[in-house]
Amino acid sequence: MSGEDKQAILSELENGVKTLKQEVAVAAAEKALAAGINPVEAIEEGLAKGIRDVGEKFSRKEMFVVELIYAAEIMAAAIKVLEPELKKVAGQRNVLGKVVLGTVAGDIHDIGKNLVRIMLEAGGFEVHDIGKDASTECFVEKAKEVGASLIGASSLMTTTVDGQKELVDALRSAGIKTPLMVGGAAVSEEWAAEIGANYVSDAGSSVSAAKDLMGKGA
Amino acid sequence: MSGFKAGEFGMKRLEVMEQNDAEAIHVNSLYLLEHMGIKVVSDEGRRLLKEAGADVDEKTKICRIPSYLVDESIRRCKRPVKIAGRNPEYDFVLDGDHCFACTDGVGLSTIDLESGERRGSTLKDVADSAKIVDHLPMIHMYNPIVTPLDVPKHSHTVHEFMAALENCEKHFTTGSTYQKEEAQYEIKMAAEVVGGYKELRRRPIISNLTCTTSPMVLGMTTDAAIEFSRAGCPPLLMAMPLIGATAPMTVAGAVLLGNAQVIALATVLQLAAPGSPLCYSSEPMAMDVQSGLFEGLFPAANMVRAAHVQMAKHYDIPIFIGGWGSCSKAPDVQAGYEKAFSAFIAYLSGADITSGPGLLENWTVLSFEQLIIDHEMFTMMADMLKGFPVDDDSMPLDVIMDVGHEGHYMGKKHTLDHFRSMWQPMVTDGQTYRTWKDAGGKNAVDHAREKAKEILKTHLPEPLDADISKKLKALVAEADINIPHK
Secondary structure, eight states: OOHHHHHHHHHHHHHHHHTTOHHHHHHHHHHHHHTTOOHHHHIIIIIHHHHHHHHHHHHTTSSOHHHHHHHHHHHHHHHHHHHHHHHHTTTOOOOSOEEEEEEBTTOOOOHHHHHHHHHHHHTTOEEEEOOSSBOHHHHHHHHHHHTOSEEEEEOOSTTTTHHHHHHHHHHHHTTOOOOEEEESTTOOHHHHHHHTOEEOOSGGGHHHHHHHHTTOOO | OOOEETTTTSOOOOOSSOHHHHHHHHHHHHHIIIIIOEEEOOHHHHHHHHHTTOEEETTTTEEEOOHHHHHHHHHHSOSSEEEOOSSGGGOEEEOSSEEEEEOOOOBSEEEOTTTOOEEEOOHHHHHHHHHHHHHOTTOOEEOOSBOOSSSOGGGHHHHHHHHHHHHOOSEEEESOOOSHHHHHHHHHHHHHHHTSHHHHHHSOOEEEEEEOBTTTEEOTHHHHHHHHHHTTOOEEEEEOOEETTTBOSSHHHHHHHHHHHHHHHHHHHHHHSTTOOOEEEEOOEEEOTTTOOEETTSHHHHHHHHHHHHHHHHHTOOEEEEOOOOOOSSSSHHHHHHHHHHHHHHHHTTOSEEEOTTEETTTTEEEHHHHHHHHHHHHHHHHHHTOOOOSTTTSOHHHHHHHOSSOOSTTOHHHHHHGGGSOOOSSOOOOOHHHHHHTTOOOHHHHHHHHHHHHHHHOOOOOOOHHHHHHHHHHHHHHHHHSOOO
């Protein structure tokens, strides 16, 4: 395969995400597999470039939240095609950091948390999403397992926001010094400061906040 | 240019009276015109009525108009009414189903966009507000929001028309053309722009808001309206009953009086130019019974508005409603709720056009910020009043079953295909507290101020053809000399 052909496939991967065409991205992923392109490269040089572009446009208000989420769905569908090969070359991706992300126990509101995941992944982070209604133990276990460099906890309800404090306490008593980002409608800057966490107001600012926090353990 | 179609998807129009109540208003209007008569100050108006068989008393100037003459005149009005812009892309038709927005006149003060101070209005304010209207997609025609104090008083409307032509490609309504000679110059200018009188009749780029006087007088302004009717440019026949002062202290009484005046003027204009286009118009006000002052947006006045919309529908004549008013002195909460209520009930009733965006303190003060905010409100109303479709695509069983329980629709193709039809704000804040605070804690007025400044800096209306512009300027100079100084 010529370098040109490879570049064409990588461009198709990028453009499929950028222009919100799932069939283009999925077909390009199949082509990438058939052509023997390293799946890590297919992601880094193709799909991720596309989602970063969408993410940047979203931050500049040139694209809409619905488009950002749809782009992420397209990226996930294309990665699913690459998955069998991806497993063989695991550990080769260059990531800025590993983030464990979830919505705290008792809370099932996860759309904001999902937006943060998309933005972080697009920004170069490896995200381990433990979903919604996630117990404190689940956060702690996952952080230990993957060696998290950052933990993100979301809470939308005033009745569940205490779960964030519980999480800080559990992390610190387990000797985990990983910085914690908190966000969601029920969270304020004051609350974050009170519990010793870092406040992120929306998905758009999550990447820069995450970059700032890297290596700044509690 | 498209406004929005009220009830496009099955929503029903609001009617504030029973059908037989509307009929009673009409019958009583006919009774008043035939038995009490209406005072017609215009000589030409009386001449036309007398010739057609009305009982005219030259001493008192009171004309008793037979019912058949009024009914016949209403039937004669041209339908539908076409409204044209300097740029034909901005032409539209008042078909009774679609709703549009226009600015209103005629303020005398402006809240300065830079200093925030209130000052006398200038021709630049007319030019600037016209330019903003040219830019705003959902304001469809321009009526000079203020009367400039820095041009000759006797010919100010001609100067306003010129400033509007230079800055706005949309239809122009003159709100204070009271003299026949002013009308003649404006019609000359309009014909110059479109390429002759015949073309102007086909594409009227100017209309004339003409006021009747309550109670029961057709003033000298009738002469100017006759000129517009004869040129095929629609006059908008306005009643301004002040409930409790120049009209009875009841909603129905004010509706009746205003209606009688409007159909009397329609009769005169149809006699002057049979089959010409015209619009019904109304801008009632209610009294603050404590102080005796008048407020345009008290509930009773809004009910008169809605009832007049129903009367216009009853006659199948388009209606231009003066709404969007507020007695507030600043673009604040009071301005928001008064404007929202008055405009919304008018549009709910099916008004073809409402006017008033940008004005405060009972249509006397221009606020550029308020103009932007009112446009925002109109886009919200339009989004609600057009209704919504109910069909297989809008009730996507397959998508709902695919998402299943506890999922969400944000990443679905169906969502992607539909989200662009959702309303989007221009100045309304929807941020989180932190993001809002970090961006300076701005409210809608702050955003509107920035938007107005941005439009004035960046928006470039298509300039007038150089040759036409020269001829228009010569006409304005001529008008300064020839229009009578009263």
